[in-house]
Amino acid sequence: MEIVLDHVSYTYQAGTPFAGDGLRDVSVTIPDGAYTAIIGQTGSGKSTLLQHLNALLKPTAGTVKIGDRLITAKTSNKNLKPLRAKVGLVFQFAENQLFEETVEKDVAFGPKNFGATEEQALTQAHHALQLVGIDEQYYQQSPFDLSGGQMRRVAIAGVLAMEPELLILDEPTAGLDPKGRAELMGLFATLHREQGIGIVLVTHQMEDVANFAERVLVMAHGQLIKQGTPAEVFADPAWLAAQHLGLPRAAQFARQLQAKGVPLPAVPLTEKALAQELIQVLHPEGGRPS
Numbered sequence: 425m426e427i428v429l430d431h432v433s434y435t436y437q438a439g440t441p442f443a444g445d446g447l448r449d450v451s452v453t454i455p456d457g458a459y460t461a462i463i464g465q466t467g468s469g470k471s472t473l474l475q476h477l478n479a480l481l482k483p484t485a486g487t488v489k490i491g492d493r494l495i496t497a498k499t500s501n502k503n504l505k506p507l508r509a510k511v512g513l514v515f516q517f518a519e520n521q522l523f524e525e526t527v528e529k530d531v532a533f534g535p536k537n538f539g540a541t542e543e544q545a546l547t548q549a550h551h552a553l554q555l556v557g558i559d560e561q562y563y564q565q566s567p568f569d570l571s572g573g574q575m576r577r578v579a580i581a582g583v584l585a586m587e588p589e590l591l592i593l594d595e596p597t598a599g600l601d602p603k604g605r606a607e608l609m610g611l612f613a614t615l616h617r618e619q620g621i622g623i624v625l626v627t628h629q630m631e632d633v634a635n636f637a638e639r640v641l642v643m644a645h646g647q648l649i650k651q652g653t654p655a656e657v658f659a660d661p662a663w664l665a666a667q668h669l670g671l672p673r674a675a676q677f678a679r680q681l682q683a684k685g686v687p688l689p690a691v692p693l694t695e696k697a698l699a700q701e702l703i704q705v706l707h708p709e710g711g712r713p714s
């Protein structure tokens with residue numbers, strides 16, 4: 425499902441002395457099935473933008489077209505349910521929204537609320553729990569007895585149980601350990617690759633952008649200031665630094681090596697690309713490193 429923002433502005437607490445700009449004149453297309461990353465420093469408008477993608481917020485000015493639904497300031501909250509099922513939003517620290525007595529009930533809540541029978545809802549819940557790697561032995565436990573990482577997975581399963589076409593993720597790995605982070609990022613990549621689910625990921629992890637995203641949107645002060653492939657966005661380190669954004673670690677390391685005279689042919693964005701370049705430099709004839 426394609427999403428098109430056309431001159432979207434959003435003002436928080438409009439008409440009060442506390443009014444503040446969340447978004448300023450943002451026009452962008454999120455293509456159907458794409459893996460898009462959104463980066464930008466704190467307060468740049470990333471979360472505000474995300475909440476427009478499933479009409480949780482409606483633009484103060486401009487329009488948002490989500491599939492064939494046009495959302496404007498005047499759109500009523502009625503009949504937005506089908507859209508919210510297709511566009512699944514995983515909030516920051518999603519585990520804070522768990523509330524049911526058991527893991528199974530929590531994950532089945534969404535489908536049931538959207539009209540699925542008890543049996544259907546449970547089938548969808550079990551499938552989603554399998555996808556996120558939560559074992560059957562936990563289904564009847566309280567979600568609050570699980571570890572933080574497991575709780576996060578259960579919350580994500582609750583969104584996946586709705587079988588969304590597009591998954592919107594607001595810093596989904598924040599606060600997890602490296603293994604938990606890698607596993608979740610692997611899950612999203614698999615959902616994208618094997619099931620064609622579109623992903624919109626807000627992250628401060630430039631490695632995740634380099635490893636997974638097809639396109640990157642850069643936000644600052646509520647505006648979209650750049651968009652392109654990771655290679656395009658990471659091509660200008662000075663510009664990134666001015667936006668208080670960094671390079672992926674592999675690129676930082678490669679630049680340090682270049683500064684010391686190691687003749688790397690290009691600045692690699694991922695560890696894999698860096699390793700390949702180093703092998704080439706060390707073994708230009710293509711021999712295997714011994």
Ligand SMILES: Nc1ncnc2c1ncn2[C@@H]1O[C@H](COP(=O)(O)OP(=O)(O)OP(=O)(O)O)[C@@H](O)[C@H]1O
Pocket residue numbers: 436437444445446464465466467468469470471472473
């Ligand atoms: N509920 C709110 N009421 C008033 N202003 C808000 C509210 N939420 C966000 N803002 C303001 O809107 C602007 C954009 O905030 P937003 O949360 O979208 O940024 P962000 O890029 O997601 O930040 P972070 O990386 O910290 O999550 C900021 O200036 C913020 O202070």
